[in-house]
Amino acid sequence: MLKKEELRDLSLKANAVRRHIIEMVYNAGSGHPGGSLSATDILVALYFHIMKYDAKNPKWEDRDRFVLSKGHAAPALYAVLAEKGVFPVEELLTLRKIGSRLQGHPDMRKLPGIEASTGSLGQGLSIANGMALAARLDRKLYNVYAMLGDGEIEEGQIWEAAMFASHNKLDNLIVFLDRNKLQIDGETETVMSIEPIADKWKAFGWEVREINGHNFNEITEAVEWAKTVKGKPVMIIAHTVKGKGVSFMEGAVHFHGKPPNDEEYEIAIKELDEERKEIMGNLGGGE
Amino acid sequence: MWEMASQRIAFGKTLVEIGKENKDLVVLGADLSSSTKTSFFEKEFPERFFNCGIAEANMMGVAAGLAASGKTVVASTFAVFATGRCYDQVRQSIAYPALNVKIVASHAGITVGGDGASHQTAEDIALMKVIPNMKVVVPVDAIETKKAVRAIIEEEGPYYMRMGRSDVPTITDEGDNFKIGKASMMREGSDVTIIATGIMVSQALKAAEMLRLEGIEAMVVNMSTIKPLDSTTTLMAAKKTGAVVTAEEHSVIFGLGNSVAITLGEKYPVPLKRVGIPDTFGESGEWNELMIKYGLTPDDIVSAVEDVIKQK
Ligand SMILES: Cc1ncc(C[n+]2csc(CCOP(=O)(O)OP(=O)(O)O)c2C)c(N)n1
Numbered sequence: 301m302l303k304k305e306e307l308r309d310l311s312l313k314a315n316a317v318r319r320h321i322i323e324m325v326y327n328a329g330s331g332h333p334g335g336s337l338s339a340t341d342i343l344v345a346l347y348f349h350i351m352k353y354d355a356k357n358p359k360w361e362d363r364d365r366f367v368l369s370k371g372h373a374a375p376a377l378y379a380v381l382a383e384k385g386v387f388p389v390e391e392l393l394t395l396r397k398i399g400s401r402l403q404g405h406p407d408m409r410k411l412p413g414i415e416a417s418t419g420s421l422g423q424g425l426s427i428a429n430g431m432a433l434a435a436r437l438d439r440k441l442y443n444v445y446a447m448l449g450d451g452e453i454e455e456g457q458i459w460e461a462a463m464f465a466s467h468n469k470l471d472n473l474i475v476f477l478d479r480n481k482l483q484i485d486g487e488t489e490t491v492m493s494i495e496p497i498a499d500k501w502k503a504f505g506w507e508v509r510e511i512n513g514h515n516f517n518e519i520t521e522a523v524e525w526a527k528t529v530k531g532k533p534v535m536i537i538a539h540t541v542k543g544k545g546v547s548f549m550e551g552a553v554h555f556h557g558k559p560p561n562d563e564e565y566e567i568a569i570k571e572l573d574e575e576r577k578e579i580m581g582n583l584g585g586g587e
Numbered sequence: 588m589w590e591m592a593s594q595r596i597a598f599g600k601t602l603v604e605i606g607k608e609n610k611d612l613v614v615l616g617a618d619l620s621s622s623t624k625t626s627f628f629e630k631e632f633p634e635r636f637f638n639c640g641i642a643e644a645n646m647m648g649v650a651a652g653l654a655a656s657g658k659t660v661v662a663s664t665f666a667v668f669a670t671g672r673c674y675d676q677v678r679q680s681i682a683y684p685a686l687n688v689k690i691v692a693s694h695a696g697i698t699v700g701g702d703g704a705s706h707q708t709a710e711d712i713a714l715m716k717v718i719p720n721m722k723v724v725v726p727v728d729a730i731e732t733k734k735a736v737r738a739i740i741e742e743e744g745p746y747y748m749r750m751g752r753s754d755v756p757t758i759t760d761e762g763d764n765f766k767i768g769k770a771s772m773m774r775e776g777s778d779v780t781i782i783a784t785g786i787m788v789s790q791a792l793k794a795a796e797m798l799r800l801e802g803i804e805a806m807v808v809n810m811s812t813i814k815p816l817d818s819t820t821t822l823m824a825a826k827k828t829g830a831v832v833t834a835e836e837h838s839v840i841f842g843l844g845n846s847v848a849i850t851l852g853e854k855y856p857v858p859l860k861r862v863g864i865p866d867t868f869g870e871s872g873e874w875n876e877l878m879i880k881y882g883l884t885p886d887d888i889v890s891a892v893e894d895v896i897k898q899k
């Protein structure tokens with residue numbers, strides 16, 4: 301169990317990240333709010349509680365790695381890295397602008413803290429496999445984390461990578477599936493059904509656990525458990541809500557790749573500000 | 588000046604029209620049917636539309652199987668995925684047996700904009716034109732898109748058709764003839780020829796107006812089929828004007844410029860310059876800013892023309 305203050309700090313970070321996401325895509329006039337918001341709590345838990353990471357030295361050899369395979373959720377990753385201090389928060393508003401280091405999809409050669417250039421779906425798990433293998437070759441103890449989209453795993457390469465990871469017993473690999481149930485053309489189960497998804501990963505030789513991807517206790521406990529698993533890669537199926545945190549974006553398929561308009565922007569910011577006050581009120585008063 | 592219109596919408600609507608006449612037409616999408624506008628066809632003919640999900644390689648294989656069983660298939664996604672992601676499936680399963688599959692891709696080139704290099708492509712024409720049996724069509728505007736979709740569906744065999752994401756200027760008329768493998772003359776001229784494709788045709792027309800003020804009369808050719816290239820028109824233009832500039836929203840390495848260079852180099856060498864995306868990946872930005880940064884403006888065409896005219 302997280303301590304009360306830890307929980308409050310993570311909740312506040314997640315709230316700040318969500319606010320950045322809304323500001324960034326609104327300011328850019330394009331981008332992907334839905335899948336960024338569903339991924340936020342997991343990314344915040346990873347970078348602010350779980351991972352061995354030094355923001356002052358993002359190339360530190362022993363750091364844990366994180367691969368955002370669903371690269372279109374870049375705004376969430378950028379906001380987390382900026383909040384972490386890897387680059388200035390002010391730079392967030394350059395998202396998608398010409399000359400910016402904050403590309404529409406992550407570019408590892410432009411921005412510090414980005415471990416893999418992603419955006420073409422289905423490729424990140426293979427890259428994470430390579431990193432996990434390198435750790436073994438170099439006798440390093442770092443873990444490799446990755447996040448996949450639930451639409452993304454329709455790509456065949458994901459299952460090639462799934463086979464590879466278990467065949468090579470990559471137990472330093474811990475993967476989250478952002479199970480927000482939506483892709484671009486609709487619900488995953490309408491477009492291309494992926495269920496029974498836990499059974500599929502199990503059949504491919506992975507240890508699997510299902511959690512609520514918006515509950516920090518569940519996220520951190522699942523990772524603690526994952527670190528004890530030996531000889532197998534771990535898949536954490538995180539049940540999430542696409543657009544989480546902004547009422548009219550929650551479960552709304554059309555906010556996959558569309559920024560809020562002026563009016564929606566105001567409402568979203570207001571909601572997040574209220575959420576912030578609530579977190580402070582509920583948890584800020586000490587014992 | 589010109590009206591702007593969406594090629595994607597023109598494509599989507601035309602597919603529905605053709606679907607009414609041709610009961611053997613089957614359309615495939617890959618979780619981007621709302622972007623490529625195959626969603627119109629899905630709505631009208633749900634039994635003849637299949638969403639393959641985010642699995643482009645499988646989509647191309649399914650297309651091959653349907654075509655091998657007598658269907659005419661349109662498979663659609665973004666250009667970068669249609670050509671790069673499933674290159675081998677397109678090559679082995681579709682082009683090698685010359686099956687009746689039409690790959691219609693949107694979001695080609697750099698005008699994709701904000702998504703950046705991962706979603707842009709300057710290589711799609713190159714990848715497709717080098718495959719035997721594959722033909723490559725690049726309609727210039729929404730009107731030509733309608734005609735091109737009809738034409739590639741009427742013809743047998745594999746086709747790659749390329750469209751942009753952004754609206755493009757309408758520079759042709761409903762009454763204009765469109766024929767696969769045949770270039771069209773957009774403007775007569777005697778001093779130089781600009782052979783352009785896609786969005787660069789309107790840029791070439793703007794350049795030609797700028798050149799006129801300098802006393803240079805530029806012929807402008809719309810090369811809407813990259814393969815097979817209209818070598819008759821290419822050679823005629825070279826002979827008449829003695830200098831050629833090509834213009835394309837694609838890598839200069841193996842696109843239209845390369846096809847024209849080979850044709851002229853072998854049969855009638857004249858001074859030549861290629862305007863296009865340099866050998867580099869793109870980036871995020873507004874599409875018009877990217878056109879400037881990557882050298883795809885009328886000004887870029889004008890300086891290329893001035894260069895080749897000096898060499899005459
Ligand atoms: C290979 C590939 N095909 C298609 C796309 C276009 N695309 C971007 S996001 C997306 C949907 C992703 O859905 P999901 O993985 O569920 O992401 P999330 O719901 O978390 O946003 C698609 C099809 C892409 N980026 N890469």
Ligand SMILES: [Mg+2]
Nearest residue numbers: 450451482483
């Ligand atoms: Mg999803």
